[in-house]
Amino acid sequence: MFSGVSNITSIVDNIFLVFLIICVALFVLIVFLMVFFVIKYHQKRNPTPQQIEGNVLLEIVWTIIPAILVLGMFYYSWTGYRIMKNPPEDAMVVKVTGSMWQWNFEYDNVKPSDVLRIPVDKPIRLAITSLDVLHSFYVPAFRVKEDAVPGLETSVWFEPRETGTYDVLCAEFCGLNHAYMQSKVIVMSESAFTEWYQNEDRSPANAGSTTEGSTTTEPAEHSDT
């Protein structure tokens, strides 16, 4: 089925697609039955209403089928959730700190950055926290979202599959400039990443900007206030 720009994208999109198909099938069935019964039991054809007192077989069927369906949907989602909650041991860890109203990233070698630069096809684990209030680290293209909680380290992982630039948003209303609490994920080829990572220049200018790979999302208007 779907493949996506991260391994999580395909997991989430496939689950979403299966749920959508089930929901559409049920919708069609229910609407069809409603119309069918309205016509079949119209007053003209059934002038005298008939009293019906239960139907054990029917009740068993309409209990068991939805139960199986719901348990199946639960199991399928859980297989995805299990992957999302278990980062591989060899994942590269990047510290993510949210604060009003910006995201900051820090690497193992204490290199800071205001955008998240990562190598393609490598598992990345983000160790997320907040300096002030609740925020939520959100990369829509990766289908990755995790709360940033002051005093607590939360964690999320993914493996980017395509180089490019993707939006980072805050998904937890956190005050006046919540809407402008944006950053970028830049997925780079491994060699380009290593070159940047090993560069000793730790000034924000070097940490912040170069363009690598195709731009998949438009840079949003940025406010520094």
Ligand SMILES: [Cu+2]
């Ligand atoms: Cu925020």
